Amino acid sequence: MSTGAQPGRPRAAVAETDVVVTHEDIDRAHDRARVGAARMARGLRARAWLLWLLIGPGILVMLGENDGPSMLSYAATGATYGLGFFLPFVALTFAMAVIVQEMTVRLGAATHRGHAELIFERFGPFWGWFSMIDLGIGNFLTLITEFIAVRAGLGFFGIPPWAAILVALAILYSALLSHRYWTWERVTLVAAAFNLIFIPVALLTHPHWAAVGHAFGTWAPLPALDKTTVLLILSNIGATVTPWMLFFQQSATVDKGLTTKDIRFGRLDTFFGASLAAAAAIGVIIATAPLAGRISAGNFEAAQFAQALEPIVGHVGAALFALGMVEAGIVASITISTSSAYAFGEVARKPHSLNLRVGEGKPFYAVLGLCAAAAAGIVLIPGLPLVFVVLVVNVIAVLAMPPALVFLYLLVNDKEIMGDVKSPRWANLLAGTVVVLLTAAGVLYGISAVAPNALSWLGKL
Amino acid sequence: MTPKHEYVSDADAGFVLSTLEPDQLAEAKRIAIPRRRLRGGELVLLWVLRIYVVFMLVIVLWQAWAATR
Numbered sequence A: 001m002s003t004g005a006q007p008g009r010p011r012a013a014v015a016e017t018d019v020v021v022t023h024e025d026i027d028r029a030h031d032r033a034r035v036g037a038a039r040m041a042r043g044l045r046a047r048a049w050l051l052w053l054l055i056g057p058g059i060l061v062m063l064g065e066n067d068g069p070s071m072l073s074y075a076a077t078g079a080t081y082g083l084g085f086f087l088p089f090v091a092l093t094f095a096m097a098v099i100v101q102e103m104t105v106r107l108g109a110a111t112h113r114g115h116a117e118l119i120f121e122r123f124g125p126f127w128g129w130f131s132m133i134d135l136g137i138g139n140f141l142t143l144i145t146e147f148i149a150v151r152a153g154l155g156f157f158g159i160p161p162w163a164a165i166l167v168a169l170a171i172l173y174s175a176l177l178s179h180r181y182w183t184w185e186r187v188t189l190v191a192a193a194f195n196l197i198f199i200p201v202a203l204l205t206h207p208h209w210a211a212v213g214h215a216f217g218t219w220a221p222l223p224a225l226d227k228t229t230v231l232l233i234l235s236n237i238g239a240t241v242t243p244w245m246l247f248f249q250q251s252a253t254v255d256k257g258l259t260t261k262d263i264r265f266g267r268l269d270t271f272f273g274a275s276l277a278a279a280a281a282i283g284v285i286i287a288t289a290p291l292a293g294r295i296s297a298g299n300f301e302a303a304q305f306a307q308a309l310e311p312i313v314g315h316v317g318a319a320l321f322a323l324g325m326v327e328a329g330i331v332a333s334i335t336i337s338t339s340s341a342y343a344f345g346e347v348a349r350k351p352h353s354l355n356l357r358v359g360e361g362k363p364f365y366a367v368l369g370l371c372a373a374a375a376a377g378i379v380l381i382p383g384l385p386l387v388f389v390v391l392v393v394n395v396i397a398v399l400a401m402p403p404a405l406v407f408l409y410l411l412v413n414d415k416e417i418m419g420d421v422k423s424p425r426w427a428n429l430l431a432g433t434v435v436v437l438l439t440a441a442g443v444l445y446g447i448s449a450v451a452p453n454a455l456s457w458l459g460k461l
Numbered sequence B: 001m002t003p004k005h006e007y008v009s010d011a012d013a014g015f016v017l018s019t020l021e022p023d024q025l026a027e028a029k030r031i032a033i034p035r036r037r038l039r040g041g042e043l044v045l046l047w048v049l050r051i052y053v054v055f056m057l058v059i060v061l062w063q064a065w066a067a068t069r
Helices: A023-040 A044-054 A057-065 A068-081 A086-111 A115-123 A125-155 A161-174 A181-204 A209-218 A227-238 A243-256 A260-291 A302-348 A362-380 A386-412 A415-421 A425-450 A453-460 B010-019 B026-030 B040-068
Strands: none
Touching: A023 A044, A023 A181, A023 A243, A023 B010, A044 A260, A057 A086, A057 A181, A057 A243, A057 A260, A057 A302, A068 A086, A068 A125, A068 A227, A068 A260, A068 A302, A068 A386, A086 A115, A086 A209, A086 A227, A086 A243, A086 A260, A086 A386, A086 A415, A086 A425, A115 A125, A115 A243, A115 A302, A115 A386, A125 A161, A125 A243, A125 A302, A125 A362, A125 A386, A125 B040, A161 A302, A161 A362, A181 A243, A181 A260, A181 A302, A227 A386, A227 A425, A243 A302, A243 A386, A260 A302, A260 A415, A302 A362, A386 A415, A386 A425, A386 B040, A425 A453, A425 B040
16 A cells, blocks of 8 residues: 655655665554555444544543643542532543644654654754753653652552552553564553543542532532632643643654544544543542542542542542553653653654664663653652652643643644645644633733632632 | 565565555655635635734743743
C-alpha cells in the first residue's frame, strides 16, 4: 500500500535515489501493513479489528492525564463541595480536551512530525525554546507529583517509599523493553485501564443518584466564588487540558504511523479516551462526596483520602482507591516521560521513536529514563516541600496552555503543511473559545490571589 | 530506486517503501519544513500571552510559597 502525501503542502521529500531505511521504519511498516489489510476487509468484525489497531494515543493521553495530581484535585473537589457544580464542570473540561487533542491527531497524521519539531521548524528556535521551557518545567514538576501519588498510594499498604518508587520505575522501564511502539502502547493501555477502578469505589459509596442527576441537569448547587473555588476550578481544568498532552498525542500519532486516512479513527480514539477518563474523574468526585464537611481537603495526599473513605467504602474500597492512585501515577509517569523524550529528540534532531533499539536511540531512552529517575529520586529526599509542587502543578499547566494553543491553532490552520485537513471554521471557533476560557480562568486565579475581595464583588454580578 | 541501508535487507527495504508514505520514513525527518514568518497580529498575541504566563507564574509561586508556610 503506497499512499501519497497531501497535495499542496511542502514535502520533506526523500529523493528516490537516496533512500535510507531503518529498523524503526520496518517496525512501523509492519504496523501499517496490518492496518492496510484490515482496511481491505469488509464487515463489522473487520471494522472492529481496524479500530483496535488504530486506537491508542487518544486513550493513553486522556487516561494518562487522569494522573496523581488530577485525581487528588477531583478528590479534593468531592470532599470540599460534594455533588454539584463540579460534576458537569469536569465533563465540560473533558469536552475541551477533545477539541484540543483532535487537532493534534490531524497535525500528526498530516505532517508526520511531532509538535516540538513543527514549532521549531515553522516558527523558529526563539518561539520553539519558549515552548520547550514551558513543557520541560511542567513535565518535570508533574513527574514528581506522579511519584508522590505512587508513594502515597502504596504507603496505604505499608510499602516503604523507596520500595514504592522502585516498583514504579521498574514498571516504567519494563514497558520499554520490547523496543516496539505497538507493544509499549498495548502494555500501557492495559495499565491505564485500571484508572477505571475509581468507578467501583464510587458505587461502593451508594451515591445519591438523584443528586448526581440534578447536578448534571442544573449545575447546582453552585459553590461560592471564593479562593478555594477558583483554585479547584483551575486545578480541575489543569487536570484535563495540559501542554504535555499536545506534545504526547501528536508524537505518538506519528510514531504509530497514522495517516490522514486514519483521522476518523483518531477522533474516535480521542473521544473514547475522554469518555473513559471523564467517567473515572467523575467517579472520584462521587466517591469522595460523602467526605464533604467531614475533612479539610486542602493538602490531603492519596493515602489520607483512602483512609478517610475506609469507614464509608470498607477496606476493599479504600484499597481500590489507593491502588487507583498508584495506577494514575505510574501510567502518567510513563506517558509524561515519553512526551519529554519525544520532544527532546525532535528538537535535538536525534532519533525519537519507541520502535528504536536502545543502541539506535540512546539519547531518546536516556532522556526518558533520566527524567523519570530524577523525579523519582527527588520524591525520596526527606524534608523537601513536595506539597508545594502538588499545589502548583495543575495551575501552572492551565497558565501555560493559552500560548501552546495559539501555536497549535496556527499550525492546524497552515494550509502549506495541513493541505486538505486544515481546520474548518467550526473547529477554529471551538479552539478560540477554549483559549478564551483558559485565559479567563487564569485571570480569575490572578484576581483571587491579588485582590480576593474582588471575587465577592464578581460573585454578585 | 536504490535503497541505502546498512542492516536492512532489500526485501525489507522494498516492503517499507511500498507500505509507508515517503514522509513517514525516519530519514525524511532530517529535512526541515520551511520556516513561516509570523504576522504582526500573531506576534503581538504571542508576546501578550508570554507576558501573561510569566506574570501569572510569579503569582502562583508566591501563593504556593505562602500556602506552605
